[in-house]
Amino acid sequence: MTGGGLTPLVWCDAATVRPPPAALERIVVSDRAGIFAGAVAVEGSTVAVITTHEDQLLIGGRWVGARSGKRFDVLDPATGEVVGTVPDGGREDVEAAIDAAGAALPAWRSTAAIERGRVLRRAADLLRERKGETAAVMTAEQGKPLAEAAGEIEYAASFFEWFAGEAERVYGQIVPAINPANRVFVLRQPVGVTAAITPWNFPAAMMTRKLGPALAAGCTSIVKPASATPLTAALVLRALEDAGAPPGVVNLITSRASGMVAETLFADRRVRKVSFTGSTEVGKELIRLSAHQVKRLSLELGGHAPYVIFNDADLEQSVDGLIASKFRNAGQTCVCANRVFVQRDIYDAFCELLCVKVRAMSVGPGDRPGVDIGPLINEHAIEHVGEQVRDAVERGARLLTGGERLVDGEYGRGSFYAPTVVADVTPTMLISREETFGPVAALAPFDTEEEAVRLANDSLYGLSAYFHTRDYARLIRVAEKLDYGIIGVNSGIISAANVPFGGVKESGYGREGGHVGIDEYIDVKYVLVADVNS
Numbered sequence: 199m200t201g202g203g204l205t206p207l208v209w210c211d212a213a214t215v216r217p218p219p220a221a222l223e224r225i226v227v228s229d230r231a232g233i234f235a236g237a238v239a240v241e242g243s244t245v246a247v248i249t250t251h252e253d254q255l256l257i258g259g260r261w262v263g264a265r266s267g268k269r270f271d272v273l274d275p276a277t278g279e280v281v282g283t284v285p286d287g288g289r290e291d292v293e294a295a296i297d298a299a300g301a302a303l304p305a306w307r308s309t310a311a312i313e314r315g316r317v318l319r320r321a322a323d324l325l326r327e328r329k330g331e332t333a334a335v336m337t338a339e340q341g342k343p344l345a346e347a348a349g350e351i352e353y354a355a356s357f358f359e360w361f362a363g364e365a366e367r368v369y370g371q372i373v374p375a376i377n378p379a380n381r382v383f384v385l386r387q388p389v390g391v392t393a394a395i396t397p398w399n400f401p402a403a404m405m406t407r408k409l410g411p412a413l414a415a416g417c418t419s420i421v422k423p424a425s426a427t428p429l430t431a432a433l434v435l436r437a438l439e440d441a442g443a444p445p446g447v448v449n450l451i452t453s454r455a456s457g458m459v460a461e462t463l464f465a466d467r468r469v470r471k472v473s474f475t476g477s478t479e480v481g482k483e484l485i486r487l488s489a490h491q492v493k494r495l496s497l498e499l500g501g502h503a504p505y506v507i508f509n510d511a512d513l514e515q516s517v518d519g520l521i522a523s524k525f526r527n528a529g530q531t532c533v534c535a536n537r538v539f540v541q542r543d544i545y546d547a548f549c550e551l552l553c554v555k556v557r558a559m560s561v562g563p564g565d566r567p568g569v570d571i572g573p574l575i576n577e578h579a580i581e582h583v584g585e586q587v588r589d590a591v592e593r594g595a596r597l598l599t600g601g602e603r604l605v606d607g608e609y610g611r612g613s614f615y616a617p618t619v620v621a622d623v624t625p626t627m628l629i630s631r632e633e634t635f636g637p638v639a640a641l642a643p644f645d646t647e648e649e650a651v652r653l654a655n656d657s658l659y660g661l662s663a664y665f666h667t668r669d670y671a672r673l674i675r676v677a678e679k680l681d682y683g684i685i686g687v688n689s690g691i692i693s694a695a696n697v698p699f700g701g702v703k704e705s706g707y708g709r710e711g712g713h714v715g716i717d718e719y720i721d722v723k724y725v726l727v728a729d730v731n732s
Contacts, residue, residue, distance in 0.1 A: 258298030259445020302446030388416035496708030501661030523690030583636030
């Protein structure tokens with residue numbers, strides 16, 4: 199492995215951060231990660247403001263450029279400014295990463311499970327130690343508020359921590375043989391070389407949710423992060439490297455040619471498993487690619503979560519739960535509420551309270567104190583959200599608040615959309631059929647429990663669903679009837695490392711997290727030993 203340890207940044211609490219002066223002297227704060235920052239004294243502490251971050255590919259324990267020499271810029275969605283550059287990897291780079299993962303596999307799968315777990319625990323500790331630096335980089339390239347970014351680093355570390363323990367619990371089995379002269383064993387062994395294709399909305403946590411079980415099981419891996427957020431990915435892999443992951447166990451390919459990377463991974467027989475988080479459309483293409491070699495897949499795809507509020511629910515708690523689900527990360531989460539169904543006799547009161555709280559939300563760059571909603575990831579996201587809102591209003595929905603792109607002043611430099619509430623939405627509207635991925639809550643009334651369940655299940659997707667009730671018999675009935683892989687009851691936040699995360703229908707298959715998460719990276723082998731009595 200190359201390079202020394204990261205030089206830590208000193209951070210004050212996000213709530214005390216003040217905007218830096220217009221001109222700051224650049225100082226090197228990391229001797230190898232290529233991070234440059236301006237430092238300004240604030241209330242006796244030092245705040246680092248990331249201005250440039252340059253990184254490389256990680257192949258076989260070496261941080262290198264693309265063989266083509268090409269690089270691409272990473273942009274801040276709040277300003278449109280360049281915040282870093284990374285190599286634009288090509289086919290030869292992907293093949294080199296597969297070679298490195300293949301070469302590292304025999305030693306890593308033979309490493310004691312307890313030692314693999316120690317590497318993951320050390321990596322979790324390092325992620326937490328470097329939380330300030332990594333959160334700042336994440337906010338710069340992805341846009342989410344700094345407090346949310348710091349929370350994601352904690353969440354990301356939890357997957358390494360959880361699967362460090364699971365590494366020691368990959369148990370085999372002794373099966374009573376039919377023939378008493380024989381012995382039957384069941385072994386659980388690592389799949390082999392794996393690949394993780396990760397999204398931009400949670401660039402750290404979605405990576406550790408895949409790498410944690412893969413490395414715990416004894417697999418090696420190639421990571422392809424989203425081209426919008428490769429800088430965070432590099433910092434996560436640096437934590438693994440510094441934690442003691444041997445060369446080639448984890449490899450990083452950054453590239454704008456996602457299709458080429460996928461095709462190269464799927465064409466190589468050494469890659470036995472691919473985990474993907476992203477759109478259903480891309481997931482279906484990966485299924486087609488996997489058919490040629492019957493390659494194993496885990497797919498966490500699109501979601502269109504219903505959020506149901508029954509008339510016996512606590513109104514304040516329901517509104518707060520919806521806001522937590524809908525507006526986190528500016529609505530850019532696969533599990534966030536998309537269709538909100540409220541029982542008719544509390545519908546008006548719910549709409550009113552929701553609008554009061556949504557109007558109070560602060561929109562701005564993620565590194566600004568007190569910001570609740572950061573920018574959307576790019577112009578396409580702005581256009582998509584705007585199209586859904588326009589379609590709903592043209593078809594008869596009521597716009598209660600928001601409903602526009604923010605362009606005045608500093609907003610004009612980024613991709614900001616006002617937090618929005620639309621009422622009286624119907625099933626024919628785009629917003630009722632397509633994932634929004636933006637800060638728009640779409641509300642509709644219902645009358646009966648049966649109607650609510652029918653409306654909630656009327657979707658191609660089946661990732662997550664939510665409902666609020668204080669009737670515990672209804673709680674059980676509705677939870678059983680909803681056709682979704684994850685159900686949140688009286689809460690808008692449902693994710694954790696120790697629970698199985700995944701969907702049904704066109705939201706994909708496979709589970710990440712929980713005690714079943716490591717099974718996605720395990721092959722089961724049956725061994726019969728004959729004539730042991732002779």
